[in-house]
Amino acid sequence: MPLVVRPSRIHAVGVFTTTPIRKGARVVEYAGPRITPEEADRLYDGAPRTYLYGLEDGKTVIDGEGLGAYLNHSCDPNCEVDEIKGRVWIFALRNIAAGEELVWDYNLYDDEEPAPCHCGSPKCRGTMYSREWMARVRRREARRKKSSDVEKPPRRHARSKNPAQGWEKEGRNAEPYPLR
Ligand SMILES: [Zn+2]
Numbered sequence: 001m002p003l004v005v006r007p008s009r010i011h012a013v014g015v016f017t018t019t020p021i022r023k024g025a026r027v028v029e030y031a032g033p034r035i036t037p038e039e040a041d042r043l044y045d046g047a048p049r050t051y052l053y054g055l056e057d058g059k060t061v062i063d064g065e066g067l068g069a070y071l072n073h074s075c076d077p078n079c080e081v082d083e084i085k086g087r088v089w090i091f092a093l094r095n096i097a098a099g100e101e102l103v104w105d106y107n108l109y110d111d112e113e114p115a116p117c118h119c120g121s122p123k124c125r126g127t128m129y130s131r132e133w134m135a136r137v138r139r140r141e142a143r144r145k146k147s148s149d150v151e152k153p154p155r156r157h158a159r160s161k162n163p164a165q166g167w168e169k170e171g172r173n174a175e176p177y178p179l180r
Contacts, residue, residue: 001027003067003102010119014072014101021096030068030081030088034060040158052158054109056083061158073128074103076121081161088161106159109133130160 001017008014021027030053035043037054040061044050051064062069068090071079079102080093090104107130108115115128127134 001025003028005067005070006101008072008101010072010074010101010103013070014103015067015070016099016101017096018098020098021092023092023095025092027079027090027092027102028068030062030064030090031066032062032064032069035063037061048113050158053081053088054158054160055086055088056161060086062088071102071104072119073106073117074119074121075105075117075124076119077104078102079104081159083161107133107161108158109160110158112137 001021002019003015003017005013006016015028017027032051032053036059040050040052040063043063044052051069053062053064053069054060055062068088071090078093078096078100079090081088081090081104083089090102093104096102103119106128108128109130110133111129117124117126117128125131129137
């Protein structure tokens with residue numbers, strides 16, 4: 001698939017297609033070394049931008065590299081990711097015209113550092129975190145206000161297909177949270 005990296009309106013540079021892409025087409029792999037969440041924590045503690053992608057097993061994170069990891073986020077995406085037998089691919093959500101930037105919804109999770117979105121879409125939710133994660137953060141904040149517990153948030157965020165995903169261990173006061 002002829003893809004190029006060019007300056008992007010959304011963020012610094014993005015990945016663009018030079019030819020039309022048909023809906024459903026497999027566009028590019030989200031490739032990179034496989035590491036554990038613990039390694040991701042160690043490598044990227046406090047990093048402002050990472051290319052981590054959490055697999056569905058909750059135990060594996062792709063440390064993304066190459067074109068597949070460089071797609072920008074949008075709240076109104078033209079691509080989606082899918083995990084097939086442990087590999088992650090980017091697929092076209094709709095027909096995409098030559099010259100369009102390829103974007104997908106990162107659904108970030110597992111961090112509380114701000115990740116404001118500047119995708120410019122009328123559907124923009126203002127953050128690259130998933131709605132589910134933001135709801136979880138709000139619940140946790142409400143809980144903190146009620147108690148004197150100091151719960152240190154993890155300092156790393158990863159992208160995910162599954163917006164409800166999270167690999168952190170919950171404390172004993174944690175409320176039940178559906179992972180699936
Ligand atoms: Zn947005």
